[in-house]
Amino acid sequence: MTDLQECRRKIDEIDNQMVELFEKRMKVCEEVAEYKIHTGKKVLDPEREHAKLEEIRKKAHGEFNELGAQELFQQIMAISRKRQYQLLTEYGPKEEEDFQMVEQLPRNNVTVVFQGVEGAYSYGAMRAYFQEDIESYHVKLFRDAMEEVAAGRADYAVLPIENSTAGIVADIYDLLTEYNLFIVGEQILKVEHVLLGLPEAELSDIAGVYSHPQGLAQCKEYLEEHFETTITDEAKVPAILYNVPSRTGCSLAASTVAYLAKNAEYVTAIKEASGDISHAADIMHACDGAIDLYSGNDDQIVPILSLGGKGVISVLSNVAPKETHDIVALFMEGKVKESCELQLKALPLVHALFSEVNPIPVKAALNLMGKEVGPLRLPLTEMEAAHQAVLAEEMRKFGIKLA
Secondary structure, three states: OOOHHHHHHHHHHHHHHHHHHHHHHHHHHHHHHHHHHHHOOOOOOHHHHHHHHHHHHHHOOOHHHHHHHHHHHHHHHHHHHHHHHHHHHHHOOOOOOOOOOOOOOOOOOOEEEEEOOOOOHHHHHHHHHOOOOOEEEEEOOHHHHHHHHHOOOOOEEEOOOEEOOOEEOHHHHHHHHHOOOOOOOOOOOOOOOOOOOOOOOOHHHOOOOOOOHHHHHHOHHHHHHHHHHHHHHHHOOOEEEEEOHHHHOOOOOHHHHHHHHHHOOOEEEEEEOOOOHHHHHHHHHHHOOOOEEEEOOHHHHHHHHHOOOOEEOOOHHHOOHHHHHHHHHHHHOOOHHHHHHHHHHHHHHHHHHOOOOOOHHHHHHHHHOOOOOOOOOOOOOOOOHHHHHHHHHHHHHOOOOOO
């Protein structure tokens, strides 16, 4: 059995190394800031950041780690930019600040830009704050709105800063450190969402709701109630929840899962694919035996079983069904050591099976085995040759016979 204290010691050692490397990186960032102060080069280089994030994504193994690595380095880059802005403010060329006190801001005969479309909440906030006689237009991105004001094409930008239910809008704070713009006014707006559908649709016809994660978080209670009374009760068959935030952009909260498990008659299980073992533990604690837990990640079958999981809904099983079955069966028989050994043996193959978005790798693997499952449908494209070569090699090492 895995020694928890030894695992924690290893994590502590890795964390110490990460802190040391982080400080080294920040030292180099300060040197970059010094260069930019002397040359007048802008702090943000979007093309460089985009290329760097893509390079980092390709170095990670598996879909979850790819997204995680990108998110980690986005945060590191944001911290680095903030430090550069601090140094630029302290040591860079001083510009005359043409500020003057006014009793109130001019709200008419001005040009205002907002992010979104007419009817969106930013549009509503703009109409509530400004007078009728203004020129207004909309842009697609928060950054676009900032650019319009910075370039002098608009006098003001109306952007969301915080929501009382879902918290701060982090992107805005990051952009404020990047642009020499300031918050000069505030408008509090009550958020009232509407559910849009086709004219002939009934509420009972709805099988899923798509929205920004902020909107989903704000409507959590209604969606919980709707899911209970409409979808599962109408279907009248056992339902398995699927938590896959890497694809949906929004993780099912443990409280939401517990509510559905205890109040929706036909919700019987959850496929947990967040990759976060702590979150899986929170779900099991909140549900208190009211739901069956299945791993949605082939690299976490044993950890999920250790929390009371019942099995795995698997990609690996398509190419190695017996071995996937045996990982679960051995654990259930009390042969935890043997189960864990088989889980670890399969890891390189699992990583290869998740080197691109599925079902791309698993279809490639089945075709390599001679199963002739056919090509992919658009927008999916065939697996990259380099990734397929690694996949074929890991399949051979695992003992899978190729055609």
